[in-house]
């Protein structure tokens with residue numbers, strides 16, 4: 001047998017003791033994690049935990065395994081939202097297929113799980129819009145997916161909004177750029193697959209009433225087209241409004257979560273024509289700022305939320321002391337006295353249901369809700385207590401590394 005691992009290969013050591021010579025389907029359930037079916041899938045896929053990490057293993061032909069391995073590695077280097085690949089195992093005895101190893105996407109959720117959340121705050125429309133953002137990002141980078149579906153997309157919560165990641169790159173083809181025909185073809189494949197998956201949920205009794213699978217799926221192409229148009233269109237302005245318009249356009253792109261690369265302005269008698277080279281890297285200004293202040297690593301919107309809470313806490317400190325308080329000092333105290341207090345209070349049996357920063361975000365939401373009801377501020381500690389007692393237990397458990405380490409999720 002032959003193993004190929006991407007650096008840091010130290011992680012791979014723990015994986016080597018697994019029974020790679022046996023068909024994945026026959027592996028002893030005692031070494032596997034019990035992950036509920038997360039969507040429609042072609043191959044045998046299993047999950048294992050070793051060395052404090054969780055991995056997904058997929059049995060697949062060697063040519064495809066190598067193809068997927070190379071593509072996922074490229075995606076990681078380019079900052080495209082996809083699962084990270086760790087390695088492959090080939091030349092298994094008796095002409096067995098290869099196994100592709102990816103890192104389990106922490107705190108990711110499948111569309112099935114999202115529909116099973118009782119609050120139902122994530123509508124089918126939101127799910128599609130999130131997928132469309134992913135598809136536009138991939139297309140900007142010249143990626144033809146060929147199998148865009150709800151099953152092949154994983155979702156993560158970022159301060160109550162969703163972010164989407166590609167999980168299955170088997171059918172991906174890369175080009176310097178995609179033609180409109182290629183993009184339309186990809187979008188049309190996605191429309192068909194999403195329609196079939198929503199129908200499947202309907203038959204399983206998992207789709208809320210009032211959602212029409214076909215109507216929802218048919219709304220995917222126009223949603224995609226309008227985002228693509230918004231992100232890529234060329235604009236012409238009169239010279240007087242040029243400066244203002246350029247700034248407005250760039251701000252809008254940032255709001256949509258896209259980075260701006262080169263900006264090209266071509267002037268003529270009619271005015272200025274603007275071409276923007278929209279990039280796909282993850283937005284990160286707030287993340288970096290929060291990391292600088294507190295050392296916390298969270299997603300972008302979560303960071304925005306936490307930074308706002310730090311600002312409010314700093315204003316409170318200034319009120320108390322009657323003088324200016326340095327930002328770094330306020331952030332340090334907020335981390336220890338506000339954030340960590342909430343995170344440490346998460347009951348052990350509910351640990352790992354949501355990322356700590358997402359729990360904190362939900363506690364802030366809950367505080368607002370309780371304060372509205374009481375017509376006065378209830379404070380973070382009281383809000384957290386009520387949230388842990390009444391809200392977090394209703395969030396179904398998905399397999400996450402913290403929950404595995406705590407000993408749950410085993411077969």
Ligand SMILES: Nc1ncnc2c1ncn2[C@@H]1O[C@H](COP(=O)(O)OP(=O)(O)O)[C@@H](O)[C@H]1O
Nearest residue numbers: 038039041042043056083102103104105151168
């Ligand atoms: N790295 C991963 N993290 C989390 N879930 C994963 C990961 N890899 C696969 N899965 C889950 O397993 C399912 C099947 O994997 P996929 O690569 O799509 O295989 P298939 O070719 O069988 O469709 C996915 O829909 C996803 O829910």
Ligand SMILES: [Mg+2]
Nearest residue numbers: 041151152168
């Ligand atoms: Mg798949």
